Amino acid sequence: MAAVMRIVNRSALHSAMGQKYVAYSSAAKVSAAGVRAGQALPEKVKIVEVGPRDGLQNEKTMVPTETKIHLINMLSATGLGVIEATSFVSPKWVPQMADQVEVMEGICRKPGVSYPVLTPNLKGFQAAVKAGASEVAIFGAASELFSKKNINCSVDESLQRFDEVMKAAKEAGVPVRGYVSCVLGCPYEGKVAPEKVAHVAKRLYSMGCYEISLGDTIGVGTPGSMSEMLEAVSREVPVNALAVHCHDTYGQALANILVALQMGISVVDSSVAGLGGCPYAQGASGNVATEDVVYMLHGLGIQTGVDLSKLMDAGAFICRTLNRKTSSKVAQATCKL
Amino acid sequence: MADHTDVLRGIQRAPHVRYPVLTPNMQGFQDAVAAGATEVAVFGSASETFSKKNINCSIDESMLRFEEVINTAKERQIPVRGYVSCALGCPHEGHMEPSKVSEVAKRLYEMGCYEISLGDTIGVGTPGSMFKMLQSVMKEVPAHALAVHCHDTYGQALPNILTALQMGVCVVDSAVAGLGGCPYAQGSSGNVSTEDILYMLHGMGIETGVNLAKVIEAGDFICNALRRKTNSKVAQARGRTL
Numbered sequence: 232m233a234a235v236m237r238i239v240n241r242s243a244l245h246s247a248m249g250q251k252y253v254a255y256s257s258a259a260k261v262s263a264a265g266v267r268a269g270q271a272l273p274e275k276v277k278i279v280e281v282g283p284r285d286g287l288q289n290e291k292t293m294v295p296t297e298t299k300i301h302l303i304n305m306l307s308a309t310g311l312g313v314i315e316a317t318s319f320v321s322p323k324w325v326p327q328m329a330d331q332v333e334v335m336e337g338i339c340r341k342p343g344v345s346y347p348v349l350t351p352n353l354k355g356f357q358a359a360v361k362a363g364a365s366e367v368a369i370f371g372a373a374s375e376l377f378s379k380k381n382i383n384c385s386v387d388e389s390l391q392r393f394d395e396v397m398k399a400a401k402e403a404g405v406p407v408r409g410y411v412s413c414v415l416g417c418p419y420e421g422k423v424a425p426e427k428v429a430h431v432a433k434r435l436y437s438m439g440c441y442e443i444s445l446g447d448t449i450g451v452g453t454p455g456s457m458s459e460m461l462e463a464v465s466r467e468v469p470v471n472a473l474a475v476h477c478h479d480t481y482g483q484a485l486a487n488i489l490v491a492l493q494m495g496i497s498v499v500d501s502s503v504a505g506l507g508g509c510p511y512a513q514g515a516s517g518n519v520a521t522e523d524v525v526y527m528l529h530g531l532g533i534q535t536g537v538d539l540s541k542l543m544d545a546g547a548f549i550c551r552t553l554n555r556k557t558s559s560k561v562a563q564a565t566c567k568l
Numbered sequence: 569m570a571d572h573t574d575v576l577r578g579i580q581r582a583p584h585v586r587y588p589v590l591t592p593n594m595q596g597f598q599d600a601v602a603a604g605a606t607e608v609a610v611f612g613s614a615s616e617t618f619s620k621k622n623i624n625c626s627i628d629e630s631m632l633r634f635e636e637v638i639n640t641a642k643e644r645q646i647p648v649r650g651y652v653s654c655a656l657g658c659p660h661e662g663h664m665e666p667s668k669v670s671e672v673a674k675r676l677y678e679m680g681c682y683e684i685s686l687g688d689t690i691g692v693g694t695p696g697s698m699f700k701m702l703q704s705v706m707k708e709v710p711a712h713a714l715a716v717h718c719h720d721t722y723g724q725a726l727p728n729i730l731t732a733l734q735m736g737v738c739v740v741d742s743a744v745a746g747l748g749g750c751p752y753a754q755g756s757s758g759n760v761s762t763e764d765i766l767y768m769l770h771g772m773g774i775e776t777g778v779n780l781a782k783v784i785e786a787g788d789f790i791c792n793a794l795r796r797k798t799n800s801k802v803a804q805a806r807g808r809t810l
Binding site for chain 2: 450452453454455456479480481482483485486488489490509515516520523526527529530531532559560561563564
């Protein structure tokens with residue numbers, strides 16, 4: 232598949248304070264791109280709600296255990312099929328997730344809903360299973376520097392650590408999801424080669440991960456880089472085993488998700504109320520808001536099974552508790568249609 | 569906008585840059601020309617109720633007013649741009665039929681507007697409704713004469729713009745720092761931020777000729793002056809670009 236757009240611009244440009252006009256034209260690219268716009272999109276999209284883990288982990292305020300449990304229970308009532316509940320990373324590194332066992336044991340599990348947890352190593356995996364986890368997730372980085380700075384080892388070393396987790400998970404019949412971070416850019420290395428992302432995704436998939444979530448960790452991606460990266464990865468991992476985890480730090484998340492859908496992806500990670508800022512860009516936003524993703528998907532006629540108004544209730548609850556404004560534009564808008 | 573004459577007379581016009589102004593009727597048009605305007609814009613609505621509530625007349629009546637303006641502008645060789653509001657939804661009528669939008673767009677185009685800017689006035693559109701609306705409008709107005717004016721009230725502006733680009737639209741309206749809230753949704757955002765659009769377009773290899781850093785500076789300036797935070801995510805995250 233071709234990249235979404237290429238450089239072609241001939242028209243004069245006009246700009247004025249308050250408004251700007253962009254001129255772009257390319258006859259050949261237009262007709263190809265027109266096909267893309269009308270392309271069949273997935274009928275259904277699975278949303279993986281990462282607010283309670285990825286979201287709360289990156290919020291400045293520490294959240295009491297009861298609040299986390301209540302949030303997860305509210306999310307369970309929205310129709311979401313997957314809610315990432317907590318992380319079994321050592322509390323030394325992620326104090327926000329220190330109550331991992333209490334949360335796992337405290338939530339009301341809705342039948343048919345999965346509550347995966349992060350497990351960085353065998354010890355974490357064992358603790359997770361003991362606390363009742365029936366699905367786990369592991370994570371590799373597409374960037375060597377990020378891997379070293381984030382978890383103190385190379386990408387290869389991290390994948391070797393996960394071998395143990397994979398073995399134990401297989402024996403216990405526990406499905407494992409793989410995350411790849413920095414797929415569209417790294418805060419240290421800058422650009423990340425699509426082939427590198429494909430390599431790590433392939434390894435995780437071959438190790439036995441049933442799904443690979445491709446994360447634009449610092450939100451720098453655009454439809455251009457998303458398209459290139461997915462082309463490379465889908466040569467190595469079947470598209471129905473891929474998910475996108477877009478951050479909205481530069482406001483690009485929904486456009487990137489749309490392109491991913493156009494390329495056959497049907498699993499999208501997001502965070503209620505857009506919980507979780509970006510640790511690499513002070514004051515900037517992080518995760519894309521589930522409400523905004525659901526609004527777009529429903530507007531496209533795509534089924535998600537999610538009740539948007541119940542989702543907004545959950546978002547309102549956690550924002551009140553955290554004493555913060557929602558990052559979801561849909562939640563902010565009061566216009567009734 | 570009471571100081572329109574002072575503004576138009578006070579700015580330093582850069583060569584090759586155009587400074588269109590809105591002119592709702594003949595009076596406004598004449599004042600604009602007297603103040604030095606060399607391009608004007610008129611605005612119709614796809615929704616009858618919105619037209620009546622916003623400018624106190626029906627769509628048909630507004631078209632008559634604009635015809636006067638457009639004909640006079642033609643004589644003076646002043647280009648006219650046409651806006652169609654509520655292209656993807658109306659705060660009063662709700663869902664907007666694509667055929668209503670194409671009807672108004674066609675009328676404005678045939679009257680002599682060189683370009684029609686289709687506005688998602690309350691930002692409720694999604695790539696789904698954008699696609700259907702543009703399919704309909706493009707039967708009446710050629711793609712090269714169309715622009716999209718997306719509001720980001722529901723966070724949908726960028727995917728909507730992407731859809732429009734994929735369908736051959738190549739003119740995009742946006743506002744520096746996302747200035748301008750939504751009068752129909754208290755506390756919500758309105759216009760999409762120029763900085764965020766530029767970031768997307770440049771990331772896709774599309775040239776705009778616009779210097780993003782300078783737009784961010786302009787955004788900083790106006791936000792400081794207004795004592796408000798920018799609505800642009802790119803401006804908020806700046807300093808971390810690759």
